[in-house]
Amino acid sequence: MKSILLKNSKPLGAIFTPLKWAKWALLETGTFQAWCDGASVLDPTAGNGAFLRAMLGLAKEQDVSVSASMLERLHGVEREAGFVEEFFTMVNADFGIDFPRENFICADILLSAPPVQADIIIGNPPWENYTNLPADYKNLVKPLFYEYGLVASAGDVLLGNSRADIAALIIAKTLVKNLLKGGQAHYFLPLSIFLNDGAHEQFRSYRLQNIDFAVQRIYDCNPHQIFDGIATRYGFASFQRDTAQQFPIPYFIAKDAGFTQQTAEPMYRNNAPLTVTKTTAEASSIQDFAKIPLPEKAKPRQGANTCGANDVFIFDNYEIDTENPAMVRVSNTSNAAFSLPKQFVYPLVAKVNFTETAPRPRKWILLPHNSRTGKPLTEAELQVHETLWQYLSLHKERLAARKGTLIQSLVAKGLWAALLGVGVYSFAPYKIFWEAFGQKTFTPLIFSTLEGQAWQGNQALHASICADSLEEAERICAALRHPNILTFLQSQRMDGTCNWAQPGRISKLLSFTSETESLFG
Numbered sequence: 001m002k003s004i005l006l007k008n009s010k011p012l013g014a015i016f017t018p019l020k021w022a023k024w025a026l027l028e029t030g031t032f033q034a035w036c037d038g039a040s041v042l043d044p045t046a047g048n049g050a051f052l053r054a055m056l057g058l059a060k061e062q063d064v065s066v067s068a069s070m071l072e073r074l075h076g077v078e079r080e081a082g083f084v085e086e087f088f089t090m091v092n093a094d095f096g097i098d099f100p101r102e103n104f105i106c107a108d109i110l111l112s113a114p115p116v117q118a119d120i121i122i123g124n125p126p127w128e129n130y131t132n133l134p135a136d137y138k139n140l141v142k143p144l145f146y147e148y149g150l151v152a153s154a155g156d157v158l159l160g161n162s163r164a165d166i167a168a169l170i171i172a173k174t175l176v177k178n179l180l181k182g183g184q185a186h187y188f189l190p191l192s193i194f195l196n197d198g199a200h201e202q203f204r205s206y207r208l209q210n211i212d213f214a215v216q217r218i219y220d221c222n223p224h225q226i227f228d229g230i231a232t233r234y235g236f237a238s239f240q241r242d243t244a245q246q247f248p249i250p251y252f253i254a255k256d257a258g259f260t261q262q263t264a265e266p267m268y269r270n271n272a273p274l275t276v277t278k279t280t281a282e283a284s285s286i287q288d289f290a291k292i293p294l295p296e297k298a299k300p301r302q303g304a305n306t307c308g309a310n311d312v313f314i315f316d317n318y319e320i321d322t323e324n325p326a327m328v329r330v331s332n333t334s335n336a337a338f339s340l341p342k343q344f345v346y347p348l349v350a351k352v353n354f355t356e357t358a359p360r361p362r363k364w365i366l367l368p369h370n371s372r373t374g375k376p377l378t379e380a381e382l383q384v385h386e387t388l389w390q391y392l393s394l395h396k397e398r399l400a401a402r403k404g405t406l407i408q409s410l411v412a413k414g415l416w417a418a419l420l421g422v423g424v425y426s427f428a429p430y431k432i433f434w435e436a437f438g439q440k441t442f443t444p445l446i447f448s449t450l451e452g453q454a455w456q457g458n459q460a461l462h463a464s465i466c467a468d469s470l471e472e473a474e475r476i477c478a479a480l481r482h483p484n485i486l487t488f489l490q491s492q493r494m495d496g497t498c499n500w501a502q503p504g505r506i507s508k509l510l511s512f513t514s515e516t517e518s519l520f521g
Contacts (some may be wrong), residue, residue: 042121307402349458
């Protein structure tokens with residue numbers, strides 16, 4: 001088949017499966033024996049054909065004579081012409097076989113409609129977030145996310161679901177179009193499909209185009225280091241077409257030279273990320289955990305986001321002006337000392353603060369926002385504060401050019417000095433902070449105002465819940481320290497990752513009331 005590669009295209013997420021792991025997958029899933037017994041097999045994103053070559057290698061090792069009919073039941077699809085030719089060359093050199101040309105075709109499994117259908121699909125689709133795809137390829141695959149039910153509406157893929165992985169789309173399409181009724185499919189894949197909030201909730205409906213599919217088992221392959229240099233948490237999963245999903249799902253975690261079995265099931269709703277536990281009793285203790293009641297306005301938040309301008313807003317040095325205590329001198333490695341109104345400069349939480357009984361700031365952040373409303377200051381409001389206006393004006397061109405839909409919507413309104421993640425909640429007198437990024441423990445701490453200024457978090461590194469009294473802060477903090485909170489976080493298999501204890505994950509353990517009164521009195 002003619003290649004349909006994009007003009008000037010590069011290999012998309014081309015990470016080849018090592019042959020020993022391709023053989024492991026073929027044996028673990030029974031795919032090799034099924035092929036020997038007459039099943040047809042397809043790798044829809046075959047690269048240089050690792051799974052098909054592994055199949056032939058196993059036949060050689062087990063003295064299985066590969067007949068012409070067996071070769072006819074092996075199929076591969078690959079979008080990169082160079083990889084296709086490499087496959088034919090390697091099969092001929094390693095096994096002395098002229099593989100049928102019509103069975104290993106050059107095509108993009110998403111953008112073409114190869115008529116291949118098989119009893120079994122096995123492969124390693126590219127792992128790449130939609131947001132990171134080349135612009136021309138994005139335009140081509142965007143409607144497919146909606147067509148195959150991975151987003152609720154065509155526009156969703158451009159919003160919160162921009163983190164949807166193209167691997168999920170390839171799995172969805174091949175389950176629907178290329179797998180025969182009742183067939184099995186097995187893929188190496190990013191575990192975010194099962195374990196992360198947001199982008200893959202529709203996939204976790206376990207129903208695509210009115211076709212049920214069931215996840216039969218999942219292998220969490222970290223820390224086996226199957227793929228060199230890949231930081232993404234990845235695994236291997238088996239699916240059954242035309243079967244309703246049942247829970248719990250057997251979940252195997254890499255340990256030593258093998259895997260230990262645990263169980264996985266969603267908590268609170270069926271399309272929630274999977275929670276992995278050692279026992280059903282442990283799962284029940286999480287499921288039965290009484291959610292912590294909070295007012296709606298106190299829901300967990302990330303810290304302030306400078307949208308790539310940390311050196312403009314964050315300072316290493318801070319000194320109150322002895323002649324004018326309403327002013328402070330701030331500086332960092334990029335900016336010499338500059339006087340700014342103290343009311344707009346706030347202590348910024350740092351890692352070391354979580355080890356201190358009385359947190360002392362090491363960094364400070366400039367928030368040119370109204371502390372009563374949380375809204376960014378307009379140009380007219382900035383100009384009221386002469387030195388603040390002078391300082392920000394020095395950086396206006398750069399701040400106005402920051403990338404991102406949300407920040408640019410503010411720039412378009414003339415609010416070019418704004419930060420994201422800032423609201424009335426940012427100025428609460430008490431906050432319960434925790435480290436949300438890269439941790440394995442969960443130790444929330446109360447931070448009260450320092451010299452009248454509320455502590456701030458640093459984007460995804462920190463998360464917080466605000467309170468308007470010390471009593472309320474202590475109640476919330478004590479509730480967050482319940483051991484079931486840590487058990488829940490550990491069950492999410494996000495230890496040490498950027499998704500460890502982000503606000504959305506903690507929110508699953510909270511219940512919100514719609515209070516109408518002011519949160520901070």
